[in-house]
Amino acid sequence: MADKNYYEVLGVAPDADQGTIKKAYRKLVRKYHPDVSKDPDAVNKTAEINLAYETLKDAEKRAEYDEMLANPFGRQTQGGAQDFGGFGRSGFGNDGYxxxxxxxxxxxxxxxxxxxxxxxxxxxxxxxxxxxxxxxxxxxxxxxxxxxxxxxxxxxxxxxxxxxxxxxxxxxxxxxxxxxxxxxxxxxxxxxxxxxxxxxxxxxxxxxxxxxxxxxxxxxxxxxxxxxERPELYVQNKKDVYQTLDVMPWQAVLGGKIIVPTAGGRLQVNLPANSQHGKSIRLKGKGIPAREPGDLYLNLRIAVPKAESEADRAAWEALAAHYAER
The missing domain is CATH 2.60.260.20 (Urease metallochaperone UreE, N-terminal domain)
Structure with missing residues (x-):
């Protein structure tokens, strides 16, 4: 990676926007972080990725770097040495990260x-x-x-x-x-x-x-x-908690009081009769317990049990027959 310019290090085009640069950086950091990567050169690769991003995410530094790329011979200092505005072909070296x-x-x-x-x-x-x-x-x-x-x-x-x-x-x-x-x-x-x-x-x-x-x-x-973030438990608006709640078909139809395990502990919830899949129950003040607590929303999901025995199948058949006669 040492012979690449910073755009090549991150795998982005020279005209890439900041969102693209940030996304590419995060992907590479996760890939080469020395604590998780098996690449024997992970430390040096991560270091070069970091330096590339540090330069390209800053508008002023990026402009200076683009100028350096356009003028690879740099600016001459009084002593005759080349000045690349603090960048240099190899960045700060393997130890400078x-x-x-x-x-x-x-x-x-x-x-x-x-x-x-x-x-x-x-x-x-x-x-x-x-x-x-x-x-x-x-x-x-x-x-x-x-x-x-x-x-x-x-x-x-x-x-x-x-x-x-x-x-x-x-x-x-x-x-x-x-x-x-x-x-x-x-x-x-x-x-x-x-x-x-x-x-x-x-x-x-x-x-x-x-x-x-x-x-x-x-x-x-x-x-x-x-x-x-989890599909079954997540936060919106910083303090409102959304949790998926599985209920049996008869619970959804009959309603009644049920015990629900939540992030804040076990709560007794009054399930309305004839509750439908996808509906939500709002529990005010049961979200994140801040000075002004958020709310907890229980998103109902009807869980259909399997018919694992003849008795189970007979029960479902009786239910089907009952509704077929209506």
């Missing part, structure tokens, strides 16, 4: 593991290129500079929003010393998922972003919450 690794244990109380798929590494992976640029501009006379804040997505199960949760994450965080050399430091972080958190809200981990220099404070790490 960010790689954050997350490891976690436990679950959110519902048996769902909190593992590799819970993070979107997009901004974390691309961050180190910016730090590398900043590091190259350090001078002895400059004052303290705070490290850059970092942003990532934290994907959680809906159950965690109902009950709250706490997780321990281990990160391998890249850093650059005063000589521009890259090193990694292992950090263990405790992340508290507050009860009632809504999709789109952020959790701030103070001082866990990129390191400052010349005595400057570290940046912060912001984890933006999103919920796992």
């Amino acid at each position: 960010s790689r954050y690794e997350f490891r976690s244990g436990g679950d959110f109380g519902d048996g769902e593991p909190f593992g590799q798929g819970d993070f979107n590494f997009e901004d974390l992976f691309s961050a180190f290129g910016r730090q590398q640029h900043s590091g190259s501009r350090r001078t002895q006379g400059s004052g303290p500079v705070k490290g850059e804040d970092q942003h990532a997505e934290l994907s959680i199960d809906i159950y965690a929003a109902y009950t709250g949760a706490e997780r321990t994450l281990t990160l391998n965080v890249p850093g650059v010393d005063e000589y521009g050399r890259v090193s990694y430091q292992e950090k263990t972080l405790n992340v508290k998922i507050p009860q009632g958190i809504a999709e789109g809200q952020q959790i701030r981990l103070a001082g866990q972003g990129l390191a400052g220099y010349n005595g400057g404070a570290n940046g912060d790490l912001y984890l933006k919450i999103r919920f796992h």
Whole structure:
């Protein structure tokens, strides 16, 4: 990949829009992330993917890079060396990239593991290129500079929003010393998922972003919450929960009180008589328990049991005969 330009690295056309670039980046990061990929060169490939995206997602950097591609001989500096605006044919080299690794244990109380798929590494992976640029501009006379804040997505199960949760994450965080050399430091972080958190809200981990220099404070790490999407259980409007509820045909026809297991616990629900497949029952205030809680919508699905014995078949035949006579 080292001989490719950034567009070729991401597999997009030079005139690709930002949506196409972002989609291609996410696909490649998931494919080559060192924690999941079996490719022996996954670290270097991921690094180059990150640098390509870091450049192309920023309009100003992309314009500079396009100019460099149009003028591959670069601009001459006073010393006669070529200046490519901070890009260079091989980027920052194999050691000049960010790689954050997350490891976690436990679950959110519902048996769902909190593992590799819970993070979107997009901004974390691309961050180190910016730090590398900043590091190259350090001078002895400059004052303290705070490290850059970092942003990532934290994907959680809906159950965690109902009950709250706490997780321990281990990160391998890249850093650059005063000589521009890259090193990694292992950090263990405790992340508290507050009860009632809504999709789109952020959790701030103070001082866990990129390191400052010349005595400057570290940046912060912001984890933006999103919920796992499942066909049977999902969230809309940040706080409204939609859950598929299977009911037997006789329950749908006769109605009555039934016990329904939900993300917030077992609830007694009054099922209307003659309920139809696809209809919804709204339970006000039983969605995500925020300051203004959302609602819970039970989407009815008629579950038809199999006729696994002669007695079962006879019962269905009697039912069919009854309605045939009407």
